[in-house]
Amino acid sequence: MLKIQNLHASVEGEEILKGINLEINPGEVHAIMGPNGSGKSTLASVIAGNEDFEVTQGDIIFEKANISELSPEERAHRGIFLSFQYPVEIPGVSVTNFIKTSINQVRKARGEKDMPANEMLKKIREKSALLDMDRKFLSRSLNEGFSGGEKKRNEIFQMAMLEPKLAILDETDSGLDIDALRIVSDGVNRLKTKDNATLVITHYQRLLDYVVPDVVHVLLDGKIVKSGDKELAKELEERGYDWLKAEQVNA
């Protein structure tokens, strides 16, 4: 589904990603772990097409098409979704209005008509229930005055509404208490099918207890230095990253 080949990216002349190779197949959950500043969020942004970052080398192949030159909205139309680490506020635009606009813009790009209002309403009800969201929440301005947990829940709600092929969860667990973490993880798990894939970016192993990865990658200084199964995440939790850094130096 997603194939990243020798990806290099920089911001303001400073190279952050230094040759990433990654392949994700339908139905898989991958986790990317790494210390602060290793390039995790940059990778998420670059896959989503944020042009604050300059791709200097390499390709991103999504469903057999090279999407490296596509705009963020075109990537979204193809089914790439990014759950933001820091979701932005849009005052005066309700959660409902925003997701409605989003869904209909995606449909328009795919040559489909607007979703009928009753279908939209039904879907909103169903997905907000899945994430245990209050109805009142839906009429509030997008992310304005939301708690950290509400913001993240809202991200996963949008993901549930859009049903992407590839969902990238950037530090979705940060700012969540244990109950919220469980609700959000449950949501993510229930949205999993054999046809879609999830890329979980996280600092801690905690989230991976709930959203269990098939593959864990360790990102260090812009490169994937080690990949393994879910046991690797546990090892990292116990030992930290220093031993891997030392391995790098010795190698």
Add this chain to the structure above:
Amino acid sequence: MAYTEQELEKELQNKEYEYGFYTEMEADTFPPGLNEDVVIGISKKKGEPDWMTQWRLDAYRHWLTMEEPNWANIGYEKPNYQAISYYSAPSKKPKYDSLDEVDPEMLETFKKLGISIDEQKKLAGVAMDVVMDSVSVTTTFKKTLAEKGIIFCSISEAIKEHPELVKKYIGSIVPSTDNYFAALNSAVFSDGSFCYIPKGVRCPMELSTYFRINQAGTGQFERTLVVAEDSSYVSYLEGCTAPMRDENQLHAAVVELVALDNAEIKYSTVQNWYPGNKEGKGGVYNFVTKRGLCEKKAKISWTQVETGSAVTWKYPSCILKGDYSTGEFYSIAVTNNFQQADTGTKMIHLGKNTKSTIISKGISAGKSQNSYRGLVQINKRAENARNFSQCDSLLMGNKCGAHTFPYIEAKNKTAKVEHEATTSKIGEDQIFYCNQRGIDTEKAIALIVNGFSKEVLNKLPMEFAVEAQKLLEISLEGSVG
């Protein structure tokens, strides 16, 4: 495609005026210039009684003694008042009984604007008094209104048919000596609308007028007078677009509202006159005086969406004379390219327990300057007066300006005055967030701007709100993407 400030700016600069066309029509136009003969000539053309001619002349003589105001935060080349033609009327036929008789070219113009009379007539509850270049062309729904005793006609017609009402109220709220532009308007006004709601009557439909400027080099000076008798209600809509012109066009209107005891007047404006091109050439000068008087327990509500004109100088105001009267001002002002707007309101609290609300939303893009200027004045006698003001500015790019000039004068200790102000920018992070959800940049800006303006858009009557949203999109992101 990520969106940088520079790109946003570039695209906004490329925005072209959508309604830039000009209809060829035979016109009866005065040669340029202004003197007493011209003032008398206008009055004669309109078949006005002597008292009106004299009133105009007095205004003209006073205007000669005045100076053009300089205090607003705007810079423009002062018009040469002797180079303007002060009267222009479609000459083929002054009045039409049905649409079939209307100049087909004029109908075509309306179609281009997407406001064909056909369509508008079908819109339930909207009566149209169409003003095209100074003379009323057609008035609809008159019968329904007449049954309720409501008078809705051109001001020229009112001067002839209802002289006692006009004589009583014209200049009573905005005296002909009030300011430079009001004096000029009083001397040379060519037409406008008159509306009278009798005691206890609730006007059953939104009253709507489209003003337009269509003759090169012709300033348009409308005069509007709305009188709501005791316990009556009316909602009045005013919308404007103008064809593209190279030279600056002067527009100096006067609107007077009279709300007697317990009456309520809602006055909504959507203004979309030609703002000039992206180099700042051309565009309409919009120097308008709008003021309303509230008697006891009366309420006046001004709502405006200002997206057009090269220069705007406009302060719809309320004189809260009666006890327990209420004044409201809801405004969205959009400036782009080299547009300049200095707009706001004056809330003059004279009566006891008077209340006013001001919500102003300024959106600046390009190299434009957008100023809010407002006065809240609580006078000595105005016990327990209250005001709430909120002024929000939204900036796009980094070459535009947003300014707020709130003046507060409280002469009574019981006054409660609150003022809130915010300034924000459309961020690249907001745009990227929307993009990531499949929303392109053009749509994203529309969404953000509409969200920002929501409190004011909500105050507009339904059919106007849709048009206003469309205008916001045209003004800002019509060019983007």
